[in-house]
Amino acid sequence: MPAILLIVLYLGLVCAPLGLAMWQDQPALSLRDALAAGAGMAGLAILQVEFLLSGRFRVISGRIGMDVTMRLHQLLARAASVLILLHPFLYHGPQGLSRGRGPGPGPGANAALDYSWASLWPGLAAWLLLGAVMVMALGRDGLFRHERWRLMHGTMALAMAGLGVLHATRAGRFSSDPVLAGYWWAMLGVATLSLCWVYAVKPMMKRARPWRVAAVTPLAERTWELRLSPEGHSGLRYKPGHFAWISVGHSALSLDENPFSIASSPSDGPDLRFVIKELGDFTNRLGAVKPGTPAYVDAPFGSLTLDGHGDAAGVALIAGGVGIAPMLSHLRALDAAGDPRPRLLIHANRLASQMVCDDELQAMTQHGPLRVVHVLSEPSDGWTGETGFVTPDLLRRHLDTDALKTWVFVLCGPPPMLESVEPALLAMGVPHRNILLEQFSYD
Template identity: 45%
Template sequence: MKLLFLIVAYLVAVTLPLILSAWVGGPPRQFHQELASGLGILAFSMVLAEFILSGRFKAVSNGVGLDVTMRFHQIMARTALVFALLHPFLYQGTPSGGQRPWDPTRALTITTDFSVLSTGIAAFLLLPSLALLAIGRTQLDFKYETWRLLHGIGALLIAVLLLHHTVYAGRYGSQPVMSWVWLAMTGVAVGSLLTVYLLVPLLQKARPWRVTSTVRLTPKQWEVTVEPDGHRGLDYKAGQFVWLNVGHSAFSMKENPFSICSAPAAGPELSFMIKELGDFTRTLGQIKSGTVAYVDGPYGNLSVDGRAEPGVALIAGGVGLAPLLGILRQMRLTGDSREVKLIYGNRVIDQIAYREELSEEDVVYVLSEPPESWHGEVGFIDAALIDRVFSEKEVSEWVFVMCGPAIMMDIVEDHLIKRGTPSHRILSERFNYD
């Protein structure tokens, strides 16, 4: 229901300028000219909507899940790009040359005034560049904070360029009503960006956290724990995640998303299971107690709170254990009577974390490169393993919660649906782990 509401809200928002433009009207033109204007209008409104679909607004991402929000963000960005690239070429064959004596309002012609065309041309070049940088960020080996800053600045610049081009070069955008509509929509988009980059950090600065411990769990995995400094902490559900900034200014771009592996019932401290992957994670062992930290969250809907299923199936790959461990701990602390089974996969035995704590649970360990003395499951978390671990009744009645490599979750989700598990009983959160 939430997803349907958000889709309807999105469609209303992006088509509103198109509907209003049709209402404003004007002398009829050839179909390809109207199509060109329509695609341009849709492209601009979709670009502005992308600011809200950034994943940093809880009212959106927590309602349907960050996976869905970000995937929708990517698909709509690429759709807007196609519309924007087609837009100018559909004007081919249209009379041009600025205002004509027989068309003083430019209602039937396309201007060649370079001052208003230049902003459209600049946006036309920047938009695919921004999309390609986002798609190829991993391959280009950009630091996340560098890419995020460039992405934000690029999006802001494109919005301003398109606003100028639409209002001064567009047939419909030049109408007073439409000019105000575009100005208002651009203001909301820019305001959302300023909220993420300025307002949220400002609020975080008033609610700092302090590192209380940094513990090595495995050769390349750590547990970092922070406590609130002068405030009551964070209201969150087991399984959610936050953006964590350790040792930097509240306005720094050096923040990363980490799932909370502690339980709300355990108190205000937050613990994170973090694997060494990037520049920040390689310095975890150097973090000292008392180091200032900032937390933005909670985000995500990987939670079993309030669900009525008789059992909870947890499927983790590598450090994807973190949110599931938070769920396990919360269930234990609150006396939750539901049955629980955990499948926990890793490459080698040294990557298994919290083994002593997990000994109290019904856990199936899986190693893809096991030692000769290994007596657990061998290989990967796949359909055959799911069939061995879960009965037909459990597959049809339990809630399945998973986090780990995307390929693992794709295989498991497809198999569960094939075996009859309703999609609303499959919760997942996708991050990239090796």
């Protein structure tokens, strides 16, 4: 589905409740009451569609990129939170929340609203739950293991959406209308199904196609190659640039899974190779994982593939640290296909001991149209290559004007590097559509 259609679909889903409310034959509202009702409905609509932006739906993340999907998810969650937090305060006067029962009288007050406790408590509970979800989302890295946080985040958000729908259909003057009420319940159904898809259907699908650890090999300082072999099936159909959610040594139903770029090329055969750097719980234990350990793979995901760039005159791959993983997949595939297009790999690391697969890369430079530029920010004595960071000057030294206009640029690395290299490329005249980018963090 083209990205523009996704945007139209998104706007349609989020604006539908407001459209349905405007279509109703209701008495005119004061501006404040209209804003309050609109904020509540828009906030709830955004919240319900958030479940589809969880990053696990390829039709979305495959089009706009996983990192963009997750950033949108976070940004829109913030927008929904502001609208929902403001919603009760926008109503005309405080009498709305303090009145115990029955509709209120008088012009300007919320005469048609139901302020009974039965209609208010779900809203109040959703509102408090929202505060808890926000605190947990902001402090997630320090408070919980990532996997536990993910499950709690999803279930609490679903409870919040359910309570919000209950409140809207009981208390809202617009949402008690059967058509709008039907919309809220249908969207709650979609949200519930999307969680079931991630936590029940996907694990079942993974269990039907198990994998096994074939080898774990040290590649560089605190960096490993993990090789997985399919067990009783033909493996995965993927493209260079894709990433996978993998779980090693757990059941298919376990929440323990992490995203890693696939470093092998489909031309290598059915085994999948990953380049993994130690960072936390799972990655720090990788070196001790034994061959034969069961594994599960949910893939392919991501938008770092060269789809739609077959006409690019060359390929520039700019990686920081372990961001080399998807670049290896691209280079291995281009090499295996005998692709004649010139290519340049710029790989930035802190130390020479962090460079991976350099022998293989140097071999590719001998028999193919590849140039490799290593950049070290902390070079040892005797280093003759590039030093410092990937700056516009460095890019200009290795890419001529023609390349800047006609090549495709694939970027992967730590956020600070991407934040400086992408604008530099744009400023140097690289068209936006020729830059593919993925960051290994969603923050």
